[in-house]
Amino acid sequence: MQLRFLGGAGEVGRSAVLVDDSLLLDFGLLTAEPPQYPVGTPEPDAVVVSHGHLDHVGTIPALLSGRNRPPIHWTPPTRELALTLARDTLKLHGQSPHCPFTENDVKRVTEVSETHGYRESFEAAGYEVTFYNAGHIPGSAHVLVDDAGRSPAGSRTQSGDDGDTRLLYTGDFHVDEPEAADPPAGFDAGEPPVGQRLVAGSTARPDADVVLCESTYSDVAHDPRASVEHRFAQSVKTTLWEGGTVVVPAFAIGRTQEMLLICEAHDIPCYVDGMGKEVTEMLRRHPEFVRDPDALRRAKSHARFVTGRDGQRKRIADQPAAIVTTSGMLSGGPAMTYIPEIRANPVNKITMTGYQVEGTPGRELLETGRAEIDGRVMPVSAQVEGYDFSAHADHDGLRRFLDSYDGAEILVNHGDRCEAFADELRADGYDAAAPELGATYSV
Numbered sequence: 001m002q003l004r005f006l007g008g009a010g011e012v013g014r015s016a017v018l019v020d021d022s023l024l025l026d027f028g029l030l031t032a033e034p035p036q037y038p039v040g041t042p043e044p045d046a047v048v049v050s051h052g053h054l055d056h057v058g059t060i061p062a063l064l065s066g067r068n069r070p071p072i073h074w075t076p077p078t079r080e081l082a083l084t085l086a087r088d089t090l091k092l093h094g095q096s097p098h099c100p101f102t103e104n105d106v107k108r109v110t111e112v113s114e115t116h117g118y119r120e121s122f123e124a125a126g127y128e129v130t131f132y133n134a135g136h137i138p139g140s141a142h143v144l145v146d147d148a149g150r151s152p153a154g155s156r157t158q159s160g161d162d163g164d165t166r167l168l169y170t171g172d173f174h175v176d177e178p179e180a181a182d183p184p185a186g187f188d189a190g191e192p193p194v195g196q197r198l199v200a201g202s203t204a205r206p207d208a209d210v211v212l213c214e215s216t217y218s219d220v221a222h223d224p225r226a227s228v229e230h231r232f233a234q235s236v237k238t239t240l241w242e243g244g245t246v247v248v249p250a251f252a253i254g255r256t257q258e259m260l261l262i263c264e265a266h267d268i269p270c271y272v273d274g275m276g277k278e279v280t281e282m283l284r285r286h287p288e289f290v291r292d293p294d295a296l297r298r299a300k301s302h303a304r305f306v307t308g309r310d311g312q313r314k315r316i317a318d319q320p321a322a323i324v325t326t327s328g329m330l331s332g333g334p335a336m337t338y339i340p341e342i343r344a345n346p347v348n349k350i351t352m353t354g355y356q357v358e359g360t361p362g363r364e365l366l367e368t369g370r371a372e373i374d375g376r377v378m379p380v381s382a383q384v385e386g387y388d389f390s391a392h393a394d395h396d397g398l399r400r401f402l403d404s405y406d407g408a409e410i411l412v413n414h415g416d417r418c419e420a421f422a423d424e425l426r427a428d429g430y431d432a433a434a435p436e437l438g439a440t441y442s443v
C-alpha cells in the first residue's frame, strides 16, 4: 500500500491522503487568507471522508469539477455537514478566483454520494472499508481500509505489494476518561460527564497493520470534563445573577450543540444563533449518531432560537442569558453583533469554548482584552474567559488509544508537533514516523 500525503502532514487543516493513487481519504481546506487546499490534483477512483469539519471535507466538491466522478463515501451526518459547509464556502468565497469549486460541483456531490453507518463494511476502489465511531463530532469515523480482496489488476501501483494491509485512518477522535472522577463540590447537573455530552468517545479498536493517527493535542492534558463544565456553569450563573449577559462563541458543528446540552443540564437560560442552529436541527434527524438523543431533544427545546428579525439581537444582548453563537473564534457570524453590544459593561462576560488559532480575533481578545470587529479595534470591558471543551483526545487519550496498536506502524499527522510525538512513540518502542507534506510512504 502506498500513501501520499497531500495535506494535514505536520499541520492542522486541508487533510488529504491518497492510497495507491486510487482511494482518497479526506480532502480538506485550511482556513487562511486566501484559503489553502491540498497539494496536487488527484483523480481518485473513490473518496472516503472521516468527518464533517472544514479541514477534512472543505475541498471535496473540487474533485468533481473535471470529468472524473468518483463516488464519495461518508456517514449521513458527514454528508449533510459537507454540503452545509460547501454552500457556506460559496457564500464567502464564491466570487473569488481562489474558490476551487462552483455551485454545479456542489450539486454533483449529491449525485455521487454514498452513505454508510458504523461497522457496515463497503467496497471503495476495490478496498474493503469500514467506519467506526471516532467520538469527535456526530458522524465522525475512524476509517479502516483493507486491501486483502483487491485484485492486482485494479491496482495502479506496481509495488510488488502482496495486497494484505489493513490501514486504520483515525481522522479526528476523542476518547472518554477511563473512569468518572469525583464530581466537583456543588456539581448539580446529574451524572458528571466523562467526555462530551454530544457524542460518546471512541471505543472500537479494529486490528490494523498501519495506523495513521491525528495528534492535535499530543502535548496537552485536558482537565477532567466535569470540572471544566462546572467552572463554566458557575461562572455563567454568577454573571446572570448579577444581571449580566454572557456571549458564548462556539463552532457551529459539535461545539454549539455541546454548549446547548451543558446549558440544559445546568439549567442556564440560553439563546442559540448562527449556523449552529441549522446543524442542531439536522442532528435531530440522525439520533443514532449522538450519545443521548433525548438529552439533545431537551437541549433543543430549552434553547431559544434567534431569528434575528426586528432588532431581536440587540434586545437579547440586554438580557441575563447565555448566547451560544458562531463564530467560535470571533471571525464572523452573529457574534460580531453581540460583542459590540455587551463589551462596555464589566458585568458582562465572553466565554471562549475552544482553542483560538493564532491571528484570530478570539485569540487577540483573550491575550489583549481588545477585539477587532468589522475592521475596528474595540476595547472590551466585559470579562473574557477561555474553557477547553476539546473534541480531540489529549496526550494520555492518544496514548491509551495507541496502546492497542503497539505492533503496528504508526504514522502521525494532523498536529503542530507531529515529529515530537513520533519521537516520543519511537522512544517507547513503537515503529513511528511523521510524514511530511507531499511525501509518499510504502507501508
Ligand SMILES: [Zn+2]
Pocket (backbone or CB within 6 Å): 051, 053, 136, 172
Ligand atoms: Zn475535526
